[in-house]
Amino acid sequence: MAEPGIHISVLAEYECFPLWRHDADGMANLSPAELGLPHKLANDLLVWSEDYERTLNTSDPGASGFADAQAEAGFIARGRALTARVAAALGPAVTVEFDPGV
DSSP, rough: OOOOOOOEEOOOOOOOEEEEEEEEEEEEEEEEGGTOOOOOHHHHHHHHHHHTTTOOOTTOGGSSOOHHHHHHHHHHHHHHHHHHHHHHHHHHTSSEEEEEOO
């Protein structure tokens, strides 16, 4: 479980886990297992991250992204809901924020 006082961001990035820990050295990528999150929540975070990963166009990375604004808005809404679930799971001593990043 995460120790009190840490700062976590829920943020989708290509080829990364969707959780990031902020500290004096910058940001570190974390797996949901490293935070001791419940299995269902960890799985939902990974599915959300995989949905983002599918927007990557490896032949033309500049063309990567969601098919349309509605798909992007749905992804962001899911990210906000996941962030609330992470915050609830980690408790009030851990700061959890959502960074849409898209």
